[in-house]
Amino acid sequence: MNFFLYSLAFLVFSVFLMLFSARLKKITSGIFLCSLIVGSVLAIISAIKVLVNQTSLDYHAALRMPIGEFYLGLDALSAFFVFTISVLFLMSGIYGYFYLQDCEKKNLNAHYSIYNLCLVFLLILVTAKNAVLFLIAWEMVTVCAYFMIIFYDQQKVVRKAGYLYLIAAHTGTFCLFIMFLLMQHNTVLSGGQAGSMNFDQMLLTPFSLPLAGLIFVLAILGFGVKTGFMPMHIWLPHAHPVAPSHVSAILSGVIIKIGIYGLLRIILIIKDFPQWCAVLLLFIGMISGVGGVLYALGQHEIKKLLAYHSIENIGIITLGLGIGLWGQINQNEMVALLGYAGALLHVFNHAVFKGLLFLSAGSVIKATHTGEMDKLGGLLKYLPWTGHLFLIGAVSICGLPLFNGFISEWLVYRALFENMFQFKINAIVFCSLAIIALSLIGGLAIACFAKAFGAIFLGNSRCLDNKQLKENSLFIAPMIVLGGICLWIGLFPKTMVSFVLRAASVVSAVNLSPIKQSAIISPLITMGFVLALLILTIVILGLLKKISMNFSCTKKAQTWGCGYSLPTSRMQYTASSFAEPILRIFRNILGFTVKGNKPSGYFPKEERISAHVVEVSEEFIFKPIFQGIQFLASKLKIIQVGFVQLYLLYIIAFLLLLLIWKIV
Amino acid sequence: MGIQILLHLTVMLVLAPLLFGIIGKTKALFAGRWGAPLFQPYYDIIKFFKKGNVYSTTTTWIFQVAPLVYLATILVSSLLIPFGGLKAPVYFWGDFILFIYISGLSRYFIIIGALDTGSSFEGMGASREATFSCLAEIVLALDFIILAILSKQLILSEMVGGTILSSWPLFGPVLLLVGLSYFLVLLVESARIPIDDPTTHLELTMIHEVMFLDHSGWDLACVSYASMMKFFVLGSLFVNILIPFHNLSAILQTVVFGVGMIGLAIIVGIVESCIARLRLNRIPELIIGAFVLALVGLLIILIKGV
Numbered sequence: 001m002n003f004f005l006y007s008l009a010f011l012v013f014s015v016f017l018m019l020f021s022a023r024l025k026k027i028t029s030g031i032f033l034c035s036l037i038v039g040s041v042l043a044i045i046s047a048i049k050v051l052v053n054q055t056s057l058d059y060h061a062a063l064r065m066p067i068g069e070f071y072l073g074l075d076a077l078s079a080f081f082v083f084t085i086s087v088l089f090l091m092s093g094i095y096g097y098f099y100l101q102d103c104e105k106k107n108l109n110a111h112y113s114i115y116n117l118c119l120v121f122l123l124i125l126v127t128a129k130n131a132v133l134f135l136i137a138w139e140m141v142t143v144c145a146y147f148m149i150i151f152y153d154q155q156k157v158v159r160k161a162g163y164l165y166l167i168a169a170h171t172g173t174f175c176l177f178i179m180f181l182l183m184q185h186n187t188v189l190s191g192g193q194a195g196s197m198n199f200d201q202m203l204l205t206p207f208s209l210p211l212a213g214l215i216f217v218l219a220i221l222g223f224g225v226k227t228g229f230m231p232m233h234i235w236l237p238h239a240h241p242v243a244p245s246h247v248s249a250i251l252s253g254v255i256i257k258i259g260i261y262g263l264l265r266i267i268l269i270i271k272d273f274p275q276w277c278a279v280l281l282l283f284i285g286m287i288s289g290v291g292g293v294l295y296a297l298g299q300h301e302i303k304k305l306l307a308y309h310s311i312e313n314i315g316i317i318t319l320g321l322g323i324g325l326w327g328q329i330n331q332n333e334m335v336a337l338l339g340y341a342g343a344l345l346h347v348f349n350h351a352v353f354k355g356l357l358f359l360s361a362g363s364v365i366k367a368t369h370t371g372e373m374d375k376l377g378g379l380l381k382y383l384p385w386t387g388h389l390f391l392i393g394a395v396s397i398c399g400l401p402l403f404n405g406f407i408s409e410w411l412v413y414r415a416l417f418e419n420m421f422q423f424k425i426n427a428i429v430f431c432s433l434a435i436i437a438l439s440l441i442g443g444l445a446i447a448c449f450a451k452a453f454g455a456i457f458l459g460n461s462r463c464l465d466n467k468q469l470k471e472n473s474l475f476i477a478p479m480i481v482l483g484g485i486c487l488w489i490g491l492f493p494k495t496m497v498s499f500v501l502r503a504a505s506v507v508s509a510v511n512l513s514p515i516k517q518s519a520i521i522s523p524l525i526t527m528g529f530v531l532a533l534l535i536l537t538i539v540i541l542g543l544l545k546k547i548s549m550n551f552s553c554t555k556k557a558q559t560w561g562c563g564y565s566l567p568t569s570r571m572q573y574t575a576s577s578f579a580e581p582i583l584r585i586f587r588n589i590l591g592f593t594v595k596g597n598k599p600s601g602y603f604p605k606e607e608r609i610s611a612h613v614v615e616v617s618e619e620f621i622f623k624p625i626f627q628g629i630q631f632l633a634s635k636l637k638i639i640q641v642g643f644v645q646l647y648l649l650y651i652i653a654f655l656l657l658l659l660i661w662k663i664v
Numbered sequence: 665m666g667i668q669i670l671l672h673l674t675v676m677l678v679l680a681p682l683l684f685g686i687i688g689k690t691k692a693l694f695a696g697r698w699g700a701p702l703f704q705p706y707y708d709i710i711k712f713f714k715k716g717n718v719y720s721t722t723t724t725w726i727f728q729v730a731p732l733v734y735l736a737t738i739l740v741s742s743l744l745i746p747f748g749g750l751k752a753p754v755y756f757w758g759d760f761i762l763f764i765y766i767s768g769l770s771r772y773f774i775i776i777g778a779l780d781t782g783s784s785f786e787g788m789g790a791s792r793e794a795t796f797s798c799l800a801e802i803v804l805a806l807d808f809i810i811l812a813i814l815s816k817q818l819i820l821s822e823m824v825g826g827t828i829l830s831s832w833p834l835f836g837p838v839l840l841l842v843g844l845s846y847f848l849v850l851l852v853e854s855a856r857i858p859i860d861d862p863t864t865h866l867e868l869t870m871i872h873e874v875m876f877l878d879h880s881g882w883d884l885a886c887v888s889y890a891s892m893m894k895f896f897v898l899g900s901l902f903v904n905i906l907i908p909f910h911n912l913s914a915i916l917q918t919v920v921f922g923v924g925m926i927g928l929a930i931i932v933g934i935v936e937s938c939i940a941r942l943r944l945n946r947i948p949e950l951i952i953g954a955f956v957l958a959l960v961g962l963l964i965i966l967i968k969g970v
Binding site: 377378380381391395398399400401402406409410413414417418420421423425428429432435436438439440442443444446447449450451453454455458459460519522523526527529530533534537538541542545548549552553554555556557558559560561562567569571572573577578579580581582585 | 669713714715716717718719720721722723724726728729732733735736737739740743754755756757758759761762764765766768769771772775776779780781782783784785786787788790791792794795797798799801802804805806809812813816818867877878881882886948962965966969
């Protein structure tokens with residue numbers, strides 16, 4: 001615990017130091033870099049200590065808080081999230097330090113100190129053992145994230161996106177307030193006194209099934225808005241593209257995951273849920289997963305595409321949670337462990353590869369000043385580091401073998417399949433649906449990232465002159481570390497899987513026996529052997545090819561244009577045309593439309609054609625609701641006429657009403 | 665272990681092109697021709713390996729590596745499937761998920777390899793490949809769900825081996841439906857008629873073949889060899905599902921397996937001779953048809969109970 005507290009203290013101290021040394025820009029950025037590295041490394045050490053030793057630590061502070069107490073605890077679940085958060089914050093922070101160097105006019109000190117403040121409150125959030133502390137940290141994270149999103153606040157679209165995020169996050173928090181109050185109300189202290197806000201006390205009291213269901217729905221609504229469950233995800237695709245890239249990375253990698261942490265914490269506290277809660281989670285997972293990747297296919301802007309992919313990955317994580325909860329409810333310990341472990345590992349994996357992808361996207365945008373995929377092309381030759389790291393991220397996010405995404409998806413798949421062996425009809429139905437959804441997600445993700453990587457990095461440039469582009473080598477270093485983690489987990493998953501199994505055993509309250517652990521890990525080791533064989537085969541084939549090429553001639557030529565002799569780079573297949581066949585199949589769900597006319601006649605005039613997807617939940621669910629609210633609110637204007645006397649009358653009338661209500 | 669792996673790979677490397685020879689011969693006989701010799705695919709591959717390479721100036725290393733990855737993934741995924749008397753040399757709990765995803769890896773690489781040329785024709789083929797394979801993957805997943813439920817196993821060689829024999833008397837219709845839907849997946853994945861016509865002359869109508877327009881020499885040899893072996897791997901899985909022979913002696917098993925594979929090649933040849941290629945926008949309907957077949961199988965299991 002000491003390391004963790006030192007880390008917190010260090011970061012808090014640095015926040016104040018940076019605010020007070022605002023004049024000295026050089027010193028401030030130095031403080032930022034040092035404090036971030038020291039703070040996150042300390043937090044990582046403390047988390048690894050807890051995960052290795054399997055002991056949980058508690059800390060009660062002497063300082064009095066308005067309500068409740070300052071009570072932190074590091075169990076395996078918290079430690080795992082502390083680990084994830086610190087790793088990504090460290091890497092994004094270093095990247096951001098170099099990324100923002102040319103923003104001289106901005107107040108970077110404020111940004112740096114808010115960045116560290118956000119890290120502090122995230123760490124408090126995932127270790128808080130008291131509901132009030134949890135909510136305070138939750139709100140502070142929301143506010144810090146808001147200030148980081150609106151970094152480029154002179155643009156109107158940025159301010160609008162930030163505002164949308166703030167409203168969405170607060171709407172969710174409203175549900176959380178009700179949820180925690182309900183939980184507190186149910187908790188009875190030993191003396192028969194009123195409830196407690198401490199998670200420990202809540203853990204000891206039993207919850208009736210209907211109440212557990214109600215709390216669960218509130219948790220889904222409250223945490224789901226921030227996490228981006230499918231119908232409630234509208235802020236994500238607006239906020240991610242406008243933020244600076246390192247902020248998008250932590251938004252997508254960490255901040256949306258704290259909702260998952262919240263759900264896991266609630267599952268841990270309440271333990272017994274009705275069966276439909278697991279089904280609800282599975283359905284949310286399927287909708288978010290498939291919907292997220294389909295919308296991503298329809299995007300033309302790289303960061304917006306990545307934002308939708310976050311929703312898809314949240315879907316995969318939720319599928320893991322759902323099947324874990326199913327196993328926990330039906331006392332199927334293996335399924336519970338596998339499901340939660342898959343979900344948790346995907347939380348970490350997604351943080352790593354999505355961080356990597358956003359950082360590479362940032363590097364592309366920095367070099368080319370655009371994120372429109374149909375304007376780019378052929379960047380792999382001119383931005384080699386960025387391109388190859390983006391490729392690693394893309395292969396990982398598709399869940400393909402050799403990289404980390406596959407390991408977590410394998411765990412989720414295995415949980416779903418093992419759950420069918422009980423031969424209950426509902427288990428077979430829901431698990432089959434989830435498996436089909438997961439494999440559809442996999443196939444669509446491959447299409448989507450082939451499109452993104454192909455359009456940006458392969459072929460020829462469509463609009464820009466690539467030759468002038470230069471890669472900034474300074475912010476490549478953190479990306480290399482993230483890419484390395486992807487490969488490390490993909491080939492040697494043992495360490496991370498044993499970590500997540502410990503966290504999963506805490507959540508599901510299943511005792512992690514060595515037999516179970518080896519039943520989960522030993523197939524992964526054989527798989528590592530197969531993957532090593534795959535790499536070996538590729539290397540051998542490559543060597544054979546190299547040797548044989550010495551004996552035959554190799555020529556360079558233009559790409560074959562199927563007989564057309566004057567091809568231009570604008571004739572290449574664009575990202576929009578690549579995605580069109582899939583979008584056409586799903587056009588009814590997505591509202592996919594192609595606008596424009598085909599050229600006609602012998603001497604065709606210039607025509608334009610463009611493809612769009614309609615954000616259904618924004619257009620058809622939230623817009624009508626908010627327009628309705630606005631309409632009703634405008635009706636209330638009648639009582640607002642601007643006379644102070646009248647307003648005083650209202651107050652008196654209201655007080656009278658209260659008095660009457662009290663008497664009667 | 666090492667010897668087993670080498671034996672497994674050798675069997676496939678030697679026999680895979682023969683199936684294409686048989687398909688070609690069947691088609692020729694149906695058309696009333698004598699056709700190319702049975703060993704023509706071998707000659708083709710040897711010819712490609714001897715030729716020099718031409719690379720487009722647009723391409724990067726991805727274009728050169730993609731065929732190797734394609735070949736390597738097929739070689740490795742073949743290790744998970746038994747070939748008659750030859751047991752699968754590598755297996756672990758949940759290996760069929762690796763089988764599905766490793767084919768995803770090869771697909772990803774050949775798609776980006778095609779996009780690497782910057783040719784609009786190859787981009788078109790890549791886009792179609794991505795679309796249809798992603799639909800075929802769902803059907804494959806559903807087939808595996810049924811096999812997993814019937815065999816209570818998550819090991820690929822066990823799912824299509826041992827216990828499937830005991831399921832035949834009870835769940836014959838289910839296995840037939842699975843076999844049929846898997847057959848359609850096989851046609852999609854190995855780019856045969858009625859989904860794709862590898863011998864068509866017009867690039868605009870191709871799916872799989874158009875992605876390799878710019879490949880030459882070694883790369884083309886790798887790609888065509890890999891396509892043949894992909895047919896062999898998928899076909900051997902099909903034969904394993906449909907022909908329950910797992911309690912015979914090893915030699916008999918091998919004989920039955922060999923006959924089954926030749927039969928499969930002849931069936932594919934007959935299908936190709938009798939049916940025209942589908943219009944592109946009809947292909948999703950065919951795949952959905954395959955999905956429905958498998959779904960009916962799952963419903964039978966649900967109603968009947970296991």
